[in-house]
Amino acid sequence: MTNILLSTADVMSFAERMAYGLQVFVVGLGTVFSVLVTLWLALILFRIFAYDIPQKKAKKIAEATLNTAKELKEETSLTEVEEVTETVEDDTQLIAVITAAIAAYSAQSGSTLPFRVVSYKRVSGANGWNSK
Amino acid sequence: MLESILNFLESTGIARLFNMDSGLDTLKTIAMFVIAFALVYLAIVKQFEPLLLLPIAIGMLLTNLPGANMFHLDFFIQQDISFSQVLHDGGLLDILYLGVKLGIYPSLIFIGIGAMTDFTPLISNPKSLLIGAGAQLGVFVAFFLALASGAFSPQEAAAIGIIGGADGPTAILVTKTLAPSLLGAIAIAAYSYMALIPMIQPPFMKLFTNNKERRIKMTALRPVSKTEKIIFPIVVMFIVGLIVPDAVPLIGCLMFGNLINVCGVTDRLSKTAQNELMNIVTIFLGITVGATASADNFLKGTTILIIVCGLAAFCVSTVGGLLTAKIMNIVCGGNAINPLIGSAGVSAVPMAARVSQKVGQEYDPSNFLLMHAMGPNVAGVIGSAVAAGVFLSWAW
Numbered sequence A: 001m002t003n004i005l006l007s008t009a010d011v012m013s014f015a016e017r018m019a020y021g022l023q024v025f026v027v028g029l030g031t032v033f034s035v036l037v038t039l040w041l042a043l044i045l046f047r048i049f050a051y052d053i054p055q056k057k058a059k060k061i062a063e064a065t066l067n068t069a070k071e072l073k074e075e076t077s078l079t080e081v082e083e084v085t086e087t088v089e090d091d092t093q094l095i096a097v098i099t100a101a102i103a104a105y106s107a108q109s110g111s112t113l114p115f116r117v118v119s120y121k122r123v124s125g126a127n128g129w130n131s132k
Numbered sequence B: 001m002l003e004s005i006l007n008f009l010e011s012t013g014i015a016r017l018f019n020m021d022s023g024l025d026t027l028k029t030i031a032m033f034v035i036a037f038a039l040v041y042l043a044i045v046k047q048f049e050p051l052l053l054l055p056i057a058i059g060m061l062l063t064n065l066p067g068a069n070m071f072h073l074d075f076f077i078q079q080d081i082s083f084s085q086v087l088h089d090g091g092l093l094d095i096l097y098l099g100v101k102l103g104i105y106p107s108l109i110f111i112g113i114g115a116m117t118d119f120t121p122l123i124s125n126p127k128s129l130l131i132g133a134g135a136q137l138g139v140f141v142a143f144f145l146a147l148a149s150g151a152f153s154p155q156e157a158a159a160i161g162i163i164g165g166a167d168g169p170t171a172i173l174v175t176k177t178l179a180p181s182l183l184g185a186i187a188i189a190a191y192s193y194m195a196l197i198p199m200i201q202p203p204f205m206k207l208f209t210n211n212k213e214r215r216i217k218m219t220a221l222r223p224v225s226k227t228e229k230i231i232f233p234i235v236v237m238f239i240v241g242l243i244v245p246d247a248v249p250l251i252g253c254l255m256f257g258n259l260i261n262v263c264g265v266t267d268r269l270s271k272t273a274q275n276e277l278m279n280i281v282t283i284f285l286g287i288t289v290g291a292t293a294s295a296d297n298f299l300k301g302t303t304i305l306i307i308v309c310g311l312a313a314f315c316v317s318t319v320g321g322l323l324t325a326k327i328m329n330i331v332c333g334g335n336a337i338n339p340l341i342g343s344a345g346v347s348a349v350p351m352a353a354r355v356s357q358k359v360g361q362e363y364d365p366s367n368f369l370l371m372h373a374m375g376p377n378v379a380g381v382i383g384s385a386v387a388a389g390v391f392l393s394w395a396w
Helices: A014-109 B002-011 B013-018 B023-044 B050-064 B083-089 B092-101 B104-116 B120-124 B128-134 B137-149 B154-165 B168-178 B180-195 B197-207 B226-243 B245-262 B267-291 B301-331 B339-345 B351-363 B370-393
Strands: none
Touching (some): A014 B120, A014 B128, A014 B137, A014 B154, A014 B226, A014 B370, B002 B013, B013 B023, B023 B180, B050 B180, B050 B267, B092 B104, B092 B168, B092 B267, B104 B168, B104 B245, B120 B128, B120 B226, B128 B301, B128 B339, B128 B370, B137 B154, B137 B301, B137 B370, B154 B168, B154 B301, B168 B370, B180 B267, B180 B301, B197 B301, B197 B351, B226 B245, B226 B370, B245 B370, B301 B339, B301 B370, B339 B351, B339 B370, B351 B370
16 A cells, blocks of 8 residues: 555546546445355354254254153053052042941941941041051 | 743733634634534533544544644654654653554454444344445445545545444544544544434435335344354454455454353453443543544545535445345345345444334334344444455555
């Protein structure tokens, strides 16, 4: 760069100034566009490598985790059904035992009133009815 | 005794003001005081870019006070600066001006700007870069006009053209290198127009868009990963540096500032760059740039031409951004890009983006364009720095 500041009217004709100005205009604006278009392309690559691919990987991992969770859930619900059935069976047995115990106690005390066990509640501490 | 008093009276600023070489010089100095007070008024009362306009105005006042000798533009216009002369004979502002002359302040300001700028909207919507490029049209049109006028050298025309980039530090860096004598006028024009963006842009935004376009609602931006945010500044620095090395003092610092902000491990550096560093450099930059506006240097016919060409640069840049966004919208199917975000392509972060948002909401209050406009806005910062790099590397 020469850094010599001369008014263009002193050294260039109007046509020369126009031609020179046009040259700088085209090259300058062209350079700005090419640099920013290059950055645009770089950002598209960014999106692919730093966003889309990690997103897909994350999605796959999420799907796999979801599938595993679903399978586990299905297995768990089967187990739960079995456990619930067992519990119901257990309760029936327990109610039968309680009914028999009440009937035996009623017979002993001379009562003949019919009864039905609707609910029961375990009393904390010593089990009065089966402590002996 | 009387002689001492007379000597003292002669040394006062008032005596020097009225004992100048000609009455015209006195009038010019008084006119500069009026301009400086007007800028102080605009900065404090109207709050037009007060952080910069106030130091500029005070610098202008200090440099024009007769006898204060705080600044000597002659030291810096010559191609080779005599540093010993600056240190021995210079005033406070001469010494501070070395930061402008050596291109230190604009680059440091860019570190702060980088630390404060969120590039997420640009990374999320990279098409915005095209709008940022289109909005540099005014830079080259103003260059062309200034050159065609015959009043300026090509270097001076380039410095005037860069006003269209709507970026103060960039304009200062280009001007201090290519046309130091115009620094005061160009810096004042650049910052004044940036402050006037809410008044300059809306008429063009309404003129170059139709009612339907102004109501376009853009789809939400995708989220951006931290990895992208960290890689982005490094890649931009690398690509721009390889293509336009003269833009590196600006782009390199801008991207460095952004990197220390997004990487997450240098919070202290980021905070310093955004606050203390930025504020200190802004004071030095403003006051020294204002100091270049001495009466002899500022009150010339060419200053009016600079102001006119600067305004043309701003307007054409706005139109360039709008038209680019309009074309992109047509190419994308006619309902994807609201052309109002095009005007934000003239850097002036974030003022230009706010104007897009405001005008957009005038036509549809439920339309939120701010984040979409931030993309072209920050792209404009990169674009104007690249345009500056082109001018600085041109073999004049």
